[in-house]
Amino acid sequence: xxxxxxxxxxxxxxxxxxxxxxxxxxxxxxxxxxxxxxxxxxxxxxxxxxxxxxxxxxxxxxxxxxxxxxxxxxxxxxxxxxxxxxxxxxxxxxxxxxxxxxxxxxxxxxxxxxxxxxxxxxxxxxxxxxxxxxxxxxxxxxxxxxxxxxx
Amino acid sequence: xxxxxxxxxxxxxxxxxxxxxxxxxxxxxxxxxxxxxxxxxxxxxxxxxxxxxxxxxxxxxxxxxxxxxxxxxxxxxxxxxxxxxxxxxxxxxxxxxxxxxxxxxxxxxxxxxxxxxxxxxxxxxxxxxxxxxxxxxxxxxxxxxxxxxxxxxxxxxxxxxxxxxxxxxxxxxxxxxxxxxxxxxxxxxxxxxxxxxxxxxxxxxxxxxxxxxxxxxxxxxxxxxxxxxxxxxx
Numbered sequence: 001x002x003x004x005x006x007x008x009x010x011x012x013x014x015x016x017x018x019x020x021x022x023x024x025x026x027x028x029x030x031x032x033x034x035x036x037x038x039x040x041x042x043x044x045x046x047x048x049x050x051x052x053x054x055x056x057x058x059x060x061x062x063x064x065x066x067x068x069x070x071x072x073x074x075x076x077x078x079x080x081x082x083x084x085x086x087x088x089x090x091x092x093x094x095x096x097x098x099x100x101x102x103x104x105x106x107x108x109x110x111x112x113x114x115x116x117x118x119x120x121x122x123x124x125x126x127x128x129x130x131x132x133x134x135x136x137x138x139x140x141x142x143x144x145x146x147x148x149x150x151x
Numbered sequence: 152x153x154x155x156x157x158x159x160x161x162x163x164x165x166x167x168x169x170x171x172x173x174x175x176x177x178x179x180x181x182x183x184x185x186x187x188x189x190x191x192x193x194x195x196x197x198x199x200x201x202x203x204x205x206x207x208x209x210x211x212x213x214x215x216x217x218x219x220x221x222x223x224x225x226x227x228x229x230x231x232x233x234x235x236x237x238x239x240x241x242x243x244x245x246x247x248x249x250x251x252x253x254x255x256x257x258x259x260x261x262x263x264x265x266x267x268x269x270x271x272x273x274x275x276x277x278x279x280x281x282x283x284x285x286x287x288x289x290x291x292x293x294x295x296x297x298x299x300x301x302x303x304x305x306x307x308x309x310x311x312x313x314x315x316x317x318x319x320x321x322x323x324x325x326x327x328x329x330x331x332x333x334x335x336x337x338x339x340x341x342x343x344x345x346x347x348x349x350x351x352x353x354x355x356x357x358x359x360x361x362x363x364x365x366x367x368x369x370x371x372x373x374x375x376x377x378x379x380x381x382x383x384x385x
Binding site for chain 1 (some may be wrong): 224227228231258259260261262263264293296297300302
């Protein structure tokens with residue numbers, strides 16, 4: 001897979017989502033071409049570059065779980081009321097997020113990516129409208145980066 | 152003498168027994184996953200590949216291929232889980248290689264880089280002490296990922312004939328030691344105390360945290376000598 005940080009449209013979309021959703025962090029994770037691991041490729045609003053080094057296993061972390069289940073995932077008040085330990089959510093720790101909503105990106109009908117939108121301050125429950133908005137951006141991203149994804 | 156958690160000698164023995172039993176159980180599960188479940192799944196995986204080669208109907212062939220891919224992924228997961236529970240390098244290659252291997256996984260999980268330095272000649276440590284130090288380092292690094300808010304950690308191993316000193320230093324957020332009650336830190340101190348070593352945590356808000364772990368190696372060698380004597384006597 002080509003480096004998505006060099007894919008201008010992916011970076012621009014992340015920045016647009018950050019602005020439109022008034023979020024603190026937006027990240028795009030894609031499953032590696034070889035092996036099941038999932039890596040964060042680009043982000044907007046990040047406070048560190050830790051996301052570049054984070055790789056989660058298929059089924060682990062938010063990105064791994066969203067890809068393995070093919071369903072969205074919402075966290076409203078991290079680290080409270082979470083499944084497992086706080087260390088199972090490295091991107092929430094790295095970016096000091098308190099709430100997040102992550103949706104899968106499908107390529108040829110297979111979940112291979114994740115778009116995550118997060119907030120750092122206070123409990124935030126993503127409304128139905130916000131969720132739909134993020135899903136629409138996920139569809140836009142699928143279309144924009146599908147030529148970079150080799151299945 | 153009371154230990155860092157203020158336990159009486161008999162409570163210390165219970166505490167030591169619980170930690171030891173827990174480690175033995177973790178090791179048993181890790182081995183069972185690797186040698187038992189993992190091996191059985193591998194037999195099934197090769198069986199599926201054999202069936203796939205013999206089947207001619209395309210829809211069945213692709214279905215079996217999918218199943219064997221899932222099986223391969225499951226075997227990989229089982230192996231990783233087993234290594235996470237009890238790193239085999241700890242008994243085969245020693246403490247430092249096991250820590251270096253864990254640190255690679257830690258950096259790729261949390262995005263935090265760990266700068267490891269080892270001064271002096273590495274010496275062999277008995278299994279129970281190695282496990283104790285390994286778990287204390289794991290707990291320290293896990294706390295850094297949760298609370299320190301930093302991107303780089305420094306770990307220094309200083310080996311001498313008399314002792315092993317490990318310093319884990321972060322220049323992160325820091326905390327007021329007297330204002331928090333952490334079972335994690337208490338357990339780190341307890342583990343080191345039970346091996347005859349020590350664990351001292353110092354921290355200052357805004358300046359970071361330093362964890363000093365020490366293990367006297369002379370005692371280690373003497374203990375090993377006693378064990379050899381006992382074994383030869385029996």
